[in-house]
Amino acid sequence: MEVLTEEGTLMMPSYGEFRGGEYGMVQGNSILFDVRTSPSKMGRIPDVFWRMTGVRRSIHPTHCQAAWGKRGDWLLEGHERCLQSCGYGTPLWKLPQCEGEILLIGVDHRSNTFIHTLEDAGPAPSTSRSRFEPKVIDYDGNIVTVPTHPHLPGLARRFHIGDDFCRERGLQTETTVGNARLRLINACGFWDAAQAKLRADPLFFIDAAYYKSRASDHK
Numbered sequence: 001m002e003v004l005t006e007e008g009t010l011m012m013p014s015y016g017e018f019r020g021g022e023y024g025m026v027q028g029n030s031i032l033f034d035v036r037t038s039p040s041k042m043g044r045i046p047d048v049f050w051r052m053t054g055v056r057r058s059i060h061p062t063h064c065q066a067a068w069g070k071r072g073d074w075l076l077e078g079h080e081r082c083l084q085s086c087g088y089g090t091p092l093w094k095l096p097q098c099e100g101e102i103l104l105i106g107v108d109h110r111s112n113t114f115i116h117t118l119e120d121a122g123p124a125p126s127t128s129r130s131r132f133e134p135k136v137i138d139y140d141g142n143i144v145t146v147p148t149h150p151h152l153p154g155l156a157r158r159f160h161i162g163d164d165f166c167r168e169r170g171l172q173t174e175t176t177v178g179n180a181r182l183r184l185i186n187a188c189g190f191w192d193a194a195q196a197k198l199r200a201d202p203l204f205f206i207d208a209a210y211y212k213s214r215a216s217d218h219k
Helices: 021-026 044-049 072-076 091-098 114-121 159-168 187-200 208-213
Strands: 009-013 031-034 065-069 101-105 135-137 143-145 172-177 180-186
Touching (some): 009 072, 065 091, 072 091, 091 114, 101 187, 114 187, 159 187, 180 187
Antiparallel strands (some): 009 065, 135 143, 172 180
């Protein structure tokens, strides 16, 4: 925050605990998240961040984001009206529009939720056709229903290929701090390159053999 100053923007995942995956969480259409009190299960740093002065969280049951700085409110606005947790209009979808970057700390692309955004916004068959209506408690204590088409349960992914995909295109810078390998990814470049790839191969980030074997189960 000191480096970015208030003229910059910092956003972190602020999700709760994924019990049964996103699909399993939303099936009950119940209250899943209280934006005022629910801890983030994304690690110590994100859980400290959302509690800090000036940080706000988006109103979303499964993929809440926390943001601070100049474009924070713009990134978070309207997340509860998006029909996919990471798709059009969501904070992660807006990230390339403000020339944002993705920083992975001690994890690889298997933990990169932005790849869900690449799929949700492209032709990848990764979300359920069924619509659910889980709920969130907002800052005023109101119960807000958030209609959503969750990501398919148990879908075998190939997110690990994000490393080679970004390296080959010069979109990723890497270094080590302490014991953690850091990856800094150009979100706009990743978006453009991946959307072109997904138009040619919608199953690029999905295990195609697994998907085709389970095609009749995808609802």
